[in-house]
Amino acid sequence: MNIIRLVSDYAIPVIILLILITGLCRNVKVYDIFVEGAKDSITTVVRIIPTLVGLFVAIGVFRASGAMDLLVFAVRPIARLFNIPSEVIPLVLLRPVSGSASLALVSDMLKTFGPDSFIGRVVSAIVGSSETIFYVLTVYCGAVGIKRIRHTLLAALMASGVGTVVSVWICTLIFRS
Amino acid sequence: MMNYIWFGMLIFGFITGIINGRMDEVTNAIIASASDAIKLSINLLGIMCLWTGLMKIANESGLVKNIASLMKPFIKVLFPGIPSNSPAAGAIVMNLVANILGLGNAATPFGLKAMEELQKLNPRKHTVSNDISMFLVINTASLQLIPTSLIALRAEAGSANPVEIIGCIWIASACAAITGVIATKILSSTRKTGKSRKGAKKIERAAKNEYYKISV
Incomplete structure (x- = not known):
């Protein structure tokens, strides 16, 4: 399983090199274009600040008051059924609904459990391998006026469920051996 | 939907906080979380700028x-x-x-x-x-x-x-x-x-x- 760790370590430098070399070979002014592109992120990040403040406060209150422990305790039987640590269930519930809310929750969980703990790794894998299903469906179907989505939601939730179970399984395999 | 989730989390948090007698921790969490959100945004900004910059090169080439x-x-x-x-x-x-x-x-x-x-x-x-x-x-x-x-x-x-x-x-x-x-x-x-x-x-x-x- 060392190969998966190796791939993880090399992924970012290799992609960056590939982009830069292709750019240079095709006469792109790499640095100028880089700076120009980097500017675009500033507006994006500034735009999500208000959302993040609201969600961070809600999650902070939810955890500090002990409500999070209650929720984790309540869903324990379901979590055990699928062999998922019950601490990650709040994320599994929130993830399909809102991207920025799960970003805030992941940040909170990584700080609580530690990013290099087993739970921290499982949380990372789950959030990295899933999407805001309800948001995507609402935006895209709403844009063209579709009202009946037939089996789409079922298939998307099945995919997301498999992603979650595999995340737990692969983290156990790689980091717990 | 987020309106209900956000409100629900806060109100449920406050009620559990009162029952558990943890209102001091809740108050601290409110203040700390608000500034954590800003810290996170600043941290995100770095890697996101790097990535969109690189992607702009990939697009141009x-x-x-x-x-x-x-x-x-x-x-x-x-x-x-x-x-x-x-x-x-x-x-x-x-x-x-x-x-x-x-x-x-x-x-x-x-x-x-x-x-x-x-x-x-x-x-x-x-x-x-x-x-x-x-x-x-x-x-x-x-x-x-x-x-x-x-x-x-x-x-x-x-x-x-x-x-x-x-x-x-x-x-x-x-x-x-x-x-x-x-x-x-x-x-x-x-x-x-x-x-x-x-x-x-x-x-x-x-x-x-x-x-x-x-x-x-």
């Missing part, structure tokens, strides 16, 4: 288009209902590539364009066609090469190796995407015949009525 043309053959298999000369295929490919490269802002316009083109080929305008369903499911399976914001979160939380999780994410998302594709293919083929086809005219009529109602 034509690398994005090259990747898109490599993916064209998959489109034929996944979306059998699209004629080869339809602009839908191009929009779908560009949407998928933008998603894979983590260009969230660029992915949505391509996605909307793809939906418009797919809708032109859709005989029942208020119901998803098999191709639209496939497109939506692939879009809800997260296919991202480098999960940039997650890595920033892990680094901020003090991880010794923030990127070590990438391999796991690739495997988990590949499994999720394959499940989604197979589930969609099976579900759309079992539902094509029988119920939905018989009811198609009825639905179409109902949809038309609904359309008029809205437009009036």
Whole structure:
């Protein structure tokens, strides 16, 4: 399983090199274009600040008051059924609904459990391998006026469920051996 | 929906805080969380600037288009209902590539364009066609090469190796995407015949009525 760790370590430098070399070979002014592109992120990040403040406060209150422990305790039987640590269930519930809310929750969980703990790794894998299903469906179907989505939601939730179970399984395999 | 979740979390948190006698911790959490949100945004900004800058280079050099043309053959298999000369295929490919490269802002316009083109080929305008369903499911399976914001979160939380999780994410998302594709293919083929086809005219009529109602 060392190969998966190796791939993880090399992924970012290799992609960056590939982009830069292709750019240079095709006469792109790499640095100028880089700076120009980097500017675009500033507006994006500034735009999500208000959302993040609201969600961070809600999650902070939810955890500090002990409500999070209650929720984790309540869903324990379901979590055990699928062999998922019950601490990650709040994320599994929130993830399909809102991207920025799960970003805030992941940040909170990584700080609580530690990013290099087993739970921290499982949380990372789950959030990295899933999407805001309800948001995507609402935006895209709403844009063209579709009202009946037939089996789409079922298939998307099945995919997301498999992603979650595999995340737990692969983290156990790689980091717990 | 977020209105209810946000309100619910706060009110449920306050009530549990009162019952548990933890209101001092709750108060501290409110103040600390608000400033944590700003710290996180600043941390995110760094890696996101780096990534969009690099992607701009990939875009200018034509690398994005090259990747898109490599993916064209998959489109034929996944979306059998699209004629080869339809602009839908191009929009779908560009949407998928933008998603894979983590260009969230660029992915949505391509996605909307793809939906418009797919809708032109859709005989029942208020119901998803098999191709639209496939497109939506692939879009809800997260296919991202480098999960940039997650890595920033892990680094901020003090991880010794923030990127070590990438391999796991690739495997988990590949499994999720394959499940989604197979589930969609099976579900759309079992539902094509029988119920939905018989009811198609009825639905179409109902949809038309609904359309008029809205437009009036």
